Amino acid sequence: MDQEKRPQVYVGMAADIVHHGHVNILKCAMELGEVTVGLLTNEAIQSYKRVPIVSFENRKLLMEHMKGVEHVIPQTTLDYRLNLITLKPDFVVHGSDWKKGKQTTIRLEVIETLAAWGGKLVEPEYTSGISTSEIIERMKESKKESKSD
Amino acid sequence: MDQEKRPQVYVGMAADIVHHGHVNILKCAMELGEVTVGLLTNEAIQSYKRVPIVSFENRKLLMEHMKGVEHVIPQTTLDYRLNLITLKPDFVVHGSDWKKGKQTTIRLEVIETLAAWGGKLVEPEYTSGISTSEIIERMKESKKESKSD
Numbered sequence: 001m002d003q004e005k006r007p008q009v010y011v012g013m014a015a016d017i018v019h020h021g022h023v024n025i026l027k028c029a030m031e032l033g034e035v036t037v038g039l040l041t042n043e044a045i046q047s048y049k050r051v052p053i054v055s056f057e058n059r060k061l062l063m064e065h066m067k068g069v070e071h072v073i074p075q076t077t078l079d080y081r082l083n084l085i086t087l088k089p090d091f092v093v094h095g096s097d098w099k100k101g102k103q104t105t106i107r108l109e110v111i112e113t114l115a116a117w118g119g120k121l122v123e124p125e126y127t128s129g130i131s132t133s134e135i136i137e138r139m140k141e142s143k144k145e146s147k148s149d
Numbered sequence: 150m151d152q153e154k155r156p157q158v159y160v161g162m163a164a165d166i167v168h169h170g171h172v173n174i175l176k177c178a179m180e181l182g183e184v185t186v187g188l189l190t191n192e193a194i195q196s197y198k199r200v201p202i203v204s205f206e207n208r209k210l211l212m213e214h215m216k217g218v219e220h221v222i223p224q225t226t227l228d229y230r231l232n233l234i235t236l237k238p239d240f241v242v243h244g245s246d247w248k249k250g251k252q253t254t255i256r257l258e259v260i261e262t263l264a265a266w267g268g269k270l271v272e273p274e275y276t277s278g279i280s281t282s283e284i285i286e287r288m289k290e291s292k293k294e295s296k297s298d
Contacts, residue, residue, distance in 0.1 A: 027214070053287045054169075
């Protein structure tokens, strides 16, 4: 593959609490090319979910340390279009879970936007049994704690 | 540096919920050489802290996807000595926080064990304001939730 012009891959993520579901998405993305993570800003996360647990800056530090992640840029809205039009990636990678629920419209906009330059949406199967919200629930049940890790 | 014989670096971690504090430790470790993470088993974590939120297998998947982590092996007790004697690493890296509190004895045993082959303990300054336990507390305060990430 020509190292000078690798396919560009865009992955939008909140990455508030990072788990192996994120790893599965990133593994898929890095096989496709050069990965840019569009990290949702706090405002973007709040718009559809909750106030994030971890600050944008610290989420960025963690995401930059994940294998295969070459760039991390802010995604300031849940709407991908502004970043996509700017970057014109060859691929967007997102878990298959957004085919249903709140993000259905966002997904369709991504497909339509990518089509303008022949870009494709790739949707690895959603990693079941894990999500940040599930981790939060498990944590709420966690009784025994200590001061630090 | 001779790529065939890089210094060996050992990092013991629970890595239940990974945050930028872990990244700081890993950045320090990878600058020193070839990093093996000794991932605490569930039993090891329970022995001093709490039941882990995330399974060993899934913690391993995430840790293996962190930049600079070349090997992940189990550390079955809070006591490092068995793994250290087996691997004889040139360096162990741990945050400076364990100079106080429950792990003081563990730390002294690490220093003493490493001394047998001239290994050194490296202790980057603990990243304040973040720990898994603090994240758990913030999560408990988290009101608004949704089904998935």
